[in-house]
Amino acid sequence: MLAALALAAVVGYAHPEQLVDTGWVAAHARDPQVRVVDVRRSGFDQGHIDGAVWLDPESIRDTSNAPSFMLAAPAFEQAMGRLGISNATRVILYDDRGGLLAARAWWILNAYGHSNVALVNGGWVKWTAETRPASTASNPVKVATFKARPDAKWLATLADVQSSIRKPGVRILDARTVAEMDGSDTRLSSRGGVIPSATAVYWEDLLDADAKTFKTADELRAIYEKAGVRPSDSVIAYCWVGHRSAVDLFALHLIGYEHLQNYLGSWEEWSKRSDLPTEPFQK
DSSP: OHHHHHHHHHHOOSOGGGEEOHHHHHHHTTOTTEEEEEOOSSOTTTOBOTTOEEOOGGGGBOTTSTTTOBOOHHHHHHHHHHTTOOTTOEEEEEOSSTTTTHHHHHHHHHHTTOOOEEEETTHHHHHHHTTOOOBOOOOOOOOOOOOOOOOGGGEEOHHHHHHHTTOTTEEEEEOSOHHHHHTOOOSSOSOOOBOTTEEEOOGGGGBOTTTOOBOOHHHHHHHHHHTTOOTTSEEEEESSSSSHHHHHHHHHHHTTOOEEEEESSHHHHHTTOTTSOOBOOOO
């Protein structure tokens, strides 16, 4: 808690407890009520934070479970339990992408009623830059009991997005690249454009380019104010499958925004529906 208060004093976050420094992780990774979770796509066996367990970042989104695309509650409970996570566990997440993968895990934990969760600021990038030790050990985990308590306020479905287009007090955020929005990047979808009335706030703009740590509260507020996103707004964020949009939501939560939803279907779902409207990207 003292570390969180010190962080708040330096950077002015409304929720500093949602970020922990690498030094805190080094000191507390093996605390009984702490579970450090590695959500990188690969590399765990080659080296990870000592005491960490691995969670496949793609395993917590179910492409067949429309309209929410959430992993069903019983399956999520089992996944958390196998990692030794109970409802009393302080969950600490890290990846090697500046929060790209960890933020969606943070979001889904909150969506299932578990708010005692934080990201390692800078993640594996900062950990290795500081030449902190990497472990290759795979330690046995005592299975825990986790009870999901779904909290619908965190989730937006396609229908929710449709009803929010140009709705006063609601901002739809697109966290994708300009190339994806203008259609010149066809790696994921050949359909360019954005959801009507969407505002672009690219997720990597929220981070220090080298350290991959989150910018200060003043810097983050300036980004969203420039985009016309006010603290009183309800925000629905999307990208391709809800990773990058979760980084936007995490940053907004850090600075005190309260009405935050992730459209987990995102552009993957929207772009496949020719009956759904799009607009050209406007810089």
